[in-house]
Amino acid sequence: MRVTFYGVRGSCPAPGPNTAQHGGNTSCVTARLDDDTLLIFDAGTGIRNLGKELIEEGYKRPLHLLLSHVHWDHIIGLPFFDPIWEADTRLLIHPLTNNRQERFRWRPTIFDEIHFPVPAADIPCKVELADHPRSQWDLGSATILRIQLNHPGGAQGFRIEDRNGSVFCFITDNELRPPGRVTTSVERLAQFVEGADVLVHDAQFLEGDMPHRHGWGHSLVDDVLRFGEIAKPKKLVLFHHDPDRTDELPGAWPRPPGGHGPRGSHARPGIGVSWPLVWEGGALCARLCGTQRGMGATTPVFQGE
Numbered sequence: 001m002r003v004t005f006y007g008v009r010g011s012c013p014a015p016g017p018n019t020a021q022h023g024g025n026t027s028c029v030t031a032r033l034d035d036d037t038l039l040i041f042d043a044g045t046g047i048r049n050l051g052k053e054l055i056e057e058g059y060k061r062p063l064h065l066l067l068s069h070v071h072w073d074h075i076i077g078l079p080f081f082d083p084i085w086e087a088d089t090r091l092l093i094h095p096l097t098n099n100r101q102e103r104f105r106w107r108p109t110i111f112d113e114i115h116f117p118v119p120a121a122d123i124p125c126k127v128e129l130a131d132h133p134r135s136q137w138d139l140g141s142a143t144i145l146r147i148q149l150n151h152p153g154g155a156q157g158f159r160i161e162d163r164n165g166s167v168f169c170f171i172t173d174n175e176l177r178p179p180g181r182v183t184t185s186v187e188r189l190a191q192f193v194e195g196a197d198v199l200v201h202d203a204q205f206l207e208g209d210m211p212h213r214h215g216w217g218h219s220l221v222d223d224v225l226r227f228g229e230i231a232k233p234k235k236l237v238l239f240h241h242d243p244d245r246t247d248e249l250p251g252a253w254p255r256p257p258g259g260h261g262p263r264g265s266h267a268r269p270g271i272g273v274s275w276p277l278v279w280e281g282g283a284l285c286a287r288l289c290g291t292q293r294g295m296g297a298t299t300p301v302f303q304g305e
Protein backbone atom coordinates (compact mmCIF):
# COMPACT_ATOMS: atom_id res chain seq x y z
CA MET A 1 0.00 0.00 0.00
CA ARG A 2 1.02 3.55 -0.61
CA VAL A 3 -0.78 6.57 0.90
CA THR A 4 -0.51 10.00 -0.72
CA PHE A 5 -1.91 13.35 0.41
CA TYR A 6 -3.49 15.70 -2.13
CA GLY A 7 -5.56 17.93 0.15
CA VAL A 8 -5.00 18.33 3.88
CA ARG A 9 -6.84 21.53 4.83
CA GLY A 10 -10.23 21.52 6.51
CA SER A 11 -13.44 23.52 6.18
CA CYS A 12 -12.34 25.92 3.43
CA PRO A 13 -9.52 26.04 0.89
CA ALA A 14 -6.74 28.32 2.06
CA PRO A 15 -4.39 29.02 -0.84
CA GLY A 16 -1.65 31.61 -0.72
CA PRO A 17 1.94 32.19 0.32
CA ASN A 18 1.15 31.88 4.04
CA THR A 19 -0.18 28.33 3.74
CA ALA A 20 1.91 27.01 0.88
CA GLN A 21 4.08 24.77 3.06
CA HIS A 22 1.24 22.90 4.73
CA GLY A 23 -1.06 23.14 1.72
CA GLY A 24 -4.27 24.99 0.97
CA ASN A 25 -6.41 22.33 -0.73
CA THR A 26 -9.14 20.54 1.19
CA SER A 27 -9.44 16.86 2.03
CA CYS A 28 -8.29 14.25 -0.48
CA VAL A 29 -6.01 11.29 0.25
CA THR A 30 -5.34 8.16 -1.77
CA ALA A 31 -4.34 4.62 -0.87
CA ARG A 32 -2.88 2.59 -3.71
CA LEU A 33 -3.29 -1.03 -2.67
CA ASP A 34 -0.93 -3.92 -3.14
CA ASP A 35 -2.87 -5.04 -6.26
CA ASP A 36 -2.85 -1.45 -7.67
CA THR A 37 -6.50 -0.76 -6.76
CA LEU A 38 -6.87 2.96 -6.07
CA LEU A 39 -8.93 4.15 -3.11
CA ILE A 40 -9.72 7.87 -3.00
CA PHE A 41 -10.73 9.28 0.36
CA ASP A 42 -12.79 12.45 -0.08
CA ALA A 43 -13.21 14.78 -3.03
CA GLY A 44 -12.13 18.13 -1.61
CA THR A 45 -10.20 20.56 -3.79
CA GLY A 46 -7.13 18.32 -3.54
CA ILE A 47 -8.79 15.85 -5.92
CA ARG A 48 -8.21 18.23 -8.83
CA ASN A 49 -4.47 17.58 -8.83
CA LEU A 50 -5.03 13.85 -8.34
CA GLY A 51 -7.19 13.81 -11.47
CA LYS A 52 -4.47 15.40 -13.55
CA GLU A 53 -1.97 12.81 -12.32
CA LEU A 54 -4.29 9.93 -13.14
CA ILE A 55 -4.90 11.22 -16.65
CA GLU A 56 -1.18 11.68 -17.19
CA GLU A 57 -0.47 8.19 -15.84
CA GLY A 58 -3.20 6.67 -18.01
CA TYR A 59 -4.71 4.90 -15.00
CA LYS A 60 -7.77 3.09 -16.39
CA ARG A 61 -8.84 0.82 -13.58
CA PRO A 62 -12.04 1.62 -11.64
CA LEU A 63 -11.74 4.52 -9.22
CA HIS A 64 -13.12 3.90 -5.75
CA LEU A 65 -14.36 6.99 -3.94
CA LEU A 66 -14.88 6.68 -0.19
CA LEU A 67 -16.36 9.86 1.24
CA SER A 68 -16.08 10.65 4.93
CA HIS A 69 -19.27 12.73 4.50
CA VAL A 70 -20.67 15.38 2.17
CA HIS A 71 -19.76 18.67 3.78
CA TRP A 72 -18.52 21.04 1.09
CA ASP A 73 -14.82 20.73 1.90
CA HIS A 74 -15.05 16.98 1.16
CA ILE A 75 -16.91 17.10 -2.17
CA ILE A 76 -16.34 20.52 -3.73
CA GLY A 77 -13.48 19.27 -5.92
CA LEU A 78 -15.55 16.61 -7.67
CA PRO A 79 -16.61 18.71 -10.71
CA PHE A 80 -12.93 19.49 -11.32
CA PHE A 81 -11.73 15.89 -11.16
CA ASP A 82 -10.76 15.39 -14.81
CA PRO A 83 -11.44 11.61 -14.99
CA ILE A 84 -15.22 12.17 -14.59
CA TRP A 85 -15.18 13.92 -17.97
CA GLU A 86 -13.79 10.81 -19.70
CA ALA A 87 -16.38 8.31 -20.96
CA ASP A 88 -14.16 5.32 -20.19
CA THR A 89 -13.80 6.19 -16.52
CA ARG A 90 -15.63 3.96 -14.06
CA LEU A 91 -16.21 5.70 -10.73
CA LEU A 92 -17.54 3.64 -7.85
CA ILE A 93 -18.89 5.66 -4.95
CA HIS A 94 -19.04 3.71 -1.72
CA PRO A 95 -21.80 4.10 0.89
CA LEU A 96 -22.13 7.14 3.08
CA THR A 97 -22.49 7.08 6.79
CA ASN A 98 -26.26 7.40 7.24
CA ASN A 99 -29.55 7.58 5.33
CA ARG A 100 -29.68 11.38 5.44
CA GLN A 101 -26.37 11.54 3.62
CA GLU A 102 -27.12 8.68 1.21
CA ARG A 103 -29.49 10.96 -0.74
CA PHE A 104 -26.44 12.97 -1.77
CA ARG A 105 -24.08 10.14 -2.72
CA TRP A 106 -24.43 10.97 -6.39
CA ARG A 107 -26.49 13.76 -7.91
CA PRO A 108 -25.28 15.84 -4.99
CA THR A 109 -26.25 19.46 -4.67
CA ILE A 110 -23.18 20.37 -6.67
CA PHE A 111 -24.61 18.95 -9.90
CA ASP A 112 -28.09 20.50 -9.70
CA GLU A 113 -27.45 23.12 -12.44
CA ILE A 114 -27.73 25.83 -9.81
CA HIS A 115 -24.38 25.28 -8.13
CA PHE A 116 -22.63 23.93 -11.24
CA PRO A 117 -23.64 24.31 -14.89
CA VAL A 118 -23.66 20.62 -15.83
CA PRO A 119 -26.30 18.27 -14.38
CA ALA A 120 -25.21 14.91 -13.02
CA ALA A 121 -26.92 13.08 -15.90
CA ASP A 122 -24.67 14.78 -18.45
CA ILE A 123 -21.38 13.75 -16.89
CA PRO A 124 -19.86 11.23 -19.30
CA CYS A 125 -18.11 8.83 -16.95
CA LYS A 126 -19.83 5.70 -15.68
CA VAL A 127 -20.86 6.20 -12.06
CA GLU A 128 -21.83 3.23 -9.91
CA LEU A 129 -23.09 3.29 -6.37
CA ALA A 130 -21.37 0.40 -4.66
CA ASP A 131 -23.70 -1.34 -2.27
CA HIS A 132 -22.24 -2.45 1.03
CA PRO A 133 -24.84 -2.62 3.77
CA ARG A 134 -22.24 -4.01 6.12
CA SER A 135 -19.58 -2.22 8.12
CA GLN A 136 -16.90 -4.33 6.46
CA TRP A 137 -16.22 -5.46 2.91
CA ASP A 138 -13.43 -6.61 0.64
CA LEU A 139 -12.10 -4.40 -2.09
CA GLY A 140 -9.13 -5.24 -4.31
CA SER A 141 -6.43 -6.72 -2.12
CA ALA A 142 -7.79 -5.08 1.05
CA THR A 143 -10.52 -5.35 3.64
CA ILE A 144 -12.33 -2.08 4.36
CA LEU A 145 -13.90 -1.33 7.74
CA ARG A 146 -15.80 1.82 8.65
CA ILE A 147 -16.92 3.53 11.82
CA GLN A 148 -19.26 6.42 12.58
CA LEU A 149 -17.66 9.57 13.95
CA ASN A 150 -18.60 12.48 16.20
CA HIS A 151 -19.55 15.11 13.64
CA PRO A 152 -22.69 17.21 13.05
CA GLY A 153 -24.73 15.45 10.35
CA GLY A 154 -22.53 12.36 10.63
CA ALA A 155 -19.19 11.30 9.18
CA GLN A 156 -17.38 8.01 8.84
CA GLY A 157 -13.82 6.87 9.27
CA PHE A 158 -12.10 4.01 7.48
CA ARG A 159 -9.64 1.27 8.30
CA ILE A 160 -7.84 -0.37 5.38
CA GLU A 161 -6.12 -3.70 5.90
CA ASP A 162 -4.11 -4.70 2.84
CA ARG A 163 -3.10 -8.26 2.12
CA ASN A 164 0.56 -7.59 2.85
CA GLY A 165 -0.33 -6.69 6.44
CA SER A 166 -0.25 -2.90 6.12
CA VAL A 167 -2.99 -1.05 8.02
CA PHE A 168 -4.05 2.52 7.28
CA CYS A 169 -6.77 4.44 9.16
CA PHE A 170 -8.37 7.61 7.83
CA ILE A 171 -10.35 9.44 10.52
CA THR A 172 -11.33 12.97 9.66
CA ASP A 173 -14.05 15.28 10.84
CA ASN A 174 -14.20 13.74 14.27
CA GLU A 175 -14.46 15.55 17.60
CA LEU A 176 -12.81 13.35 20.20
CA ARG A 177 -14.54 15.20 23.05
CA PRO A 178 -17.90 16.36 21.66
CA PRO A 179 -20.46 18.16 23.78
CA GLY A 180 -23.65 16.20 24.28
CA ARG A 181 -24.20 12.81 22.69
CA VAL A 182 -21.12 10.77 21.84
CA THR A 183 -21.46 8.63 18.71
CA THR A 184 -18.12 6.88 19.11
CA SER A 185 -16.14 7.01 22.33
CA VAL A 186 -12.40 7.43 22.52
CA GLU A 187 -12.14 3.84 23.75
CA ARG A 188 -14.20 2.48 20.84
CA LEU A 189 -12.20 4.48 18.32
CA ALA A 190 -8.94 3.29 19.86
CA GLN A 191 -10.15 -0.30 19.38
CA PHE A 192 -11.04 0.46 15.77
CA VAL A 193 -7.58 1.80 14.93
CA GLU A 194 -5.66 -0.71 17.04
CA GLY A 195 -2.54 -1.95 15.30
CA ALA A 196 -2.62 0.77 12.64
CA ASP A 197 0.64 1.52 10.91
CA VAL A 198 -0.58 4.95 9.90
CA LEU A 199 -3.40 6.87 11.56
CA VAL A 200 -4.58 10.08 9.94
CA HIS A 201 -6.78 12.07 12.32
CA ASP A 202 -8.56 15.42 12.23
CA ALA A 203 -6.57 17.94 14.27
CA GLN A 204 -8.16 21.20 13.21
CA PHE A 205 -8.28 23.30 16.33
CA LEU A 206 -5.89 24.77 18.87
CA GLU A 207 -6.83 25.64 22.42
CA GLY A 208 -7.25 29.27 21.37
CA ASP A 209 -10.11 28.30 19.04
CA MET A 210 -12.17 27.23 22.01
CA PRO A 211 -14.74 27.43 23.44
CA HIS A 212 -16.84 28.82 20.61
CA ARG A 213 -15.93 26.03 18.17
CA HIS A 214 -16.71 23.29 20.64
CA GLY A 215 -19.32 21.09 18.97
CA TRP A 216 -18.27 21.89 15.41
CA GLY A 217 -17.08 18.30 14.97
CA HIS A 218 -13.31 18.69 14.95
CA SER A 219 -10.58 17.84 17.42
CA LEU A 220 -8.02 19.83 19.32
CA VAL A 221 -4.44 19.07 18.33
CA ASP A 222 -3.62 18.28 21.97
CA ASP A 223 -6.47 15.78 22.16
CA VAL A 224 -5.25 14.03 19.02
CA LEU A 225 -1.75 13.78 20.48
CA ARG A 226 -3.24 12.23 23.61
CA PHE A 227 -5.31 9.89 21.49
CA GLY A 228 -2.11 8.86 19.71
CA GLU A 229 -0.67 7.86 23.09
CA ILE A 230 -3.70 5.63 23.70
CA ALA A 231 -4.14 4.18 20.21
CA LYS A 232 -0.41 3.84 19.57
CA PRO A 233 -0.27 3.84 15.78
CA LYS A 234 3.20 3.44 14.39
CA LYS A 235 2.73 6.81 12.74
CA LEU A 236 0.26 9.57 13.66
CA VAL A 237 -0.52 12.15 10.97
CA LEU A 238 -2.32 15.37 11.93
CA PHE A 239 -4.85 16.34 9.27
CA HIS A 240 -7.71 18.74 8.36
CA HIS A 241 -5.67 21.80 9.32
CA ASP A 242 -7.66 24.92 10.10
CA PRO A 243 -7.67 27.41 7.19
CA ASP A 244 -6.45 30.15 9.54
CA ARG A 245 -3.38 28.17 10.64
CA THR A 246 -0.69 29.80 8.56
CA ASP A 247 2.73 28.22 8.18
CA GLU A 248 4.44 30.70 10.50
CA LEU A 249 1.74 31.12 13.15
CA PRO A 250 3.53 30.62 16.50
CA GLY A 251 2.52 27.41 18.23
CA ALA A 252 0.28 26.33 15.39
CA TRP A 253 2.25 23.24 14.43
CA PRO A 254 3.12 21.37 17.61
CA ARG A 255 5.43 18.42 17.33
CA PRO A 256 3.73 15.06 16.91
CA PRO A 257 4.73 12.41 19.46
CA GLY A 258 8.27 11.26 19.08
CA GLY A 259 9.18 14.38 17.14
CA HIS A 260 9.01 14.51 13.39
CA GLY A 261 9.65 11.67 11.03
CA PRO A 262 9.23 8.10 12.10
CA ARG A 263 6.29 8.40 14.47
CA GLY A 264 4.34 11.40 13.41
CA SER A 265 3.97 14.40 11.20
CA HIS A 266 1.61 17.00 9.83
CA ALA A 267 -0.12 16.02 6.62
CA ARG A 268 0.94 18.10 3.65
CA PRO A 269 0.22 17.65 -0.03
CA GLY A 270 2.45 15.78 -2.39
CA ILE A 271 4.03 13.55 0.23
CA GLY A 272 3.16 10.05 1.19
CA VAL A 273 3.77 6.92 3.13
CA SER A 274 4.83 3.60 1.69
CA TRP A 275 5.43 0.20 3.23
CA PRO A 276 7.67 -0.89 4.86
CA LEU A 277 6.99 2.36 6.63
CA VAL A 278 8.73 5.25 4.94
CA TRP A 279 7.45 8.78 5.54
CA GLU A 280 8.63 11.03 2.76
CA GLY A 281 7.84 14.27 4.52
CA GLY A 282 9.52 13.81 7.88
CA ALA A 283 12.59 15.91 7.24
CA LEU A 284 10.55 18.71 5.71
CA CYS A 285 8.16 18.68 8.64
CA ALA A 286 11.05 18.85 11.10
CA ARG A 287 12.56 21.79 9.27
CA LEU A 288 9.33 23.73 9.08
CA CYS A 289 7.81 22.94 12.45
CA GLY A 290 10.70 21.80 14.60
CA THR A 291 11.54 25.17 16.10
CA GLN A 292 8.03 25.96 17.14
CA ARG A 293 6.48 25.24 20.47
CA GLY A 294 6.21 21.53 21.09
CA MET A 295 3.09 20.31 22.86
CA GLY A 296 3.71 16.59 22.92
CA ALA A 297 1.18 14.74 24.99
CA THR A 298 2.21 14.17 28.55
CA THR A 299 -0.61 11.99 29.73
CA PRO A 300 -3.08 9.78 27.86
CA VAL A 301 -6.02 11.05 29.87
CA PHE A 302 -9.06 12.82 28.51
CA GLN A 303 -10.38 15.43 30.89
CA GLY A 304 -14.07 15.15 31.54
CA GLU A 305 -14.43 11.50 30.58
Ligand SMILES: [Zn+2]
Nearest residue numbers: 010011073173
Ligand atom coordinates in the same frame (compact mmCIF):
# COMPACT_ATOMS: atom_id res chain seq x y z
ZN1 LIG B 1 -14.19 18.84 6.85
Ligand SMILES: [Zn+2]
Nearest residue numbers: 069071151173
Ligand atom coordinates in the same frame (compact mmCIF):
# COMPACT_ATOMS: atom_id res chain seq x y z
ZN1 LIG C 1 -17.41 18.10 8.11
